[in-house]
């Protein structure tokens with residue numbers, strides 16, 4: 001099967017060759033899905049193989065690899081207001097076409113081998129004609145009571161201006177999307193300044209969650225790691241950074257600014273922490 005559903009502690013993790021994870025929660029009254037990936041495969045069918053409860057969809061931010069599957073669902077997709085235009089832009093046919101092409105030549109970073117990340121029978125024209133899904137804005141403090149599972153929204157801008165994180169109250173786990181991590185992209189036009197990012201990570205830290213779970217890494221982050229991410233942003237020096245080949249935002253000439261003079265070659269070291277910033281964030 002294209003999507004792999006793995007039961008975790010009180011929720012489900014949905015993985016796929018799209019290199020992004022979606023998270024599914026099933027309460028006694030309703031279910032919730034955090035992010036919809038690129039939506040190359042049939043995510044709706046995957047979700048419905050787990051639960052037939054009424055569904056709430058939450059997009060952590062507007063990027064195509066988090067909202068691309070929205071339109072497979074009839075349900076409303078909640079998103080931060082400042083990311084609506086971004087989601088629309090990332091749902092356009094040209095960007096979808098580029099993403100599908102890139103997925104067809106996906107790279108396994110550990111082996112260096114390429115593979116086709118698209119599912120069998122993928123229909124490119126249908127995929128490119130999809131819209132954003134039905135978007136509705138959500139803001140700080142909104143609570144979704146699923147019945148025995150409560151999700152609370154926190155605004156965590158930085159990676160995008162309208163980025164949100166979702167706190168699973170009963171387990172005290174914060175789902176952060178791309179809002180922080182050891183390799184956070186802060187160089188596109190939709191990113192904020194570094195101060196706003198630092199404040200958001202500090203806010204996540206102050207929530208005192210047991211763990212922090214991102215969208216591209218199955219390993220939960222611990223609170224202490226967030227301090228390193230904050231320091232990486234505070235100490236970031238564009239001029240000393242390592243140039244980063246990106247498929248988008250090239251005009252910003254992004255560079256990886258890692259803590260303690262580490263390089264991208266050391267990315268899999270447990271202490272690696274960095275921000276990827278553009279030349280506009282030069283001090």
Ligand SMILES: [Zn+2]
Pocket residue numbers: 061063159178
């Ligand atoms: Zn993103």
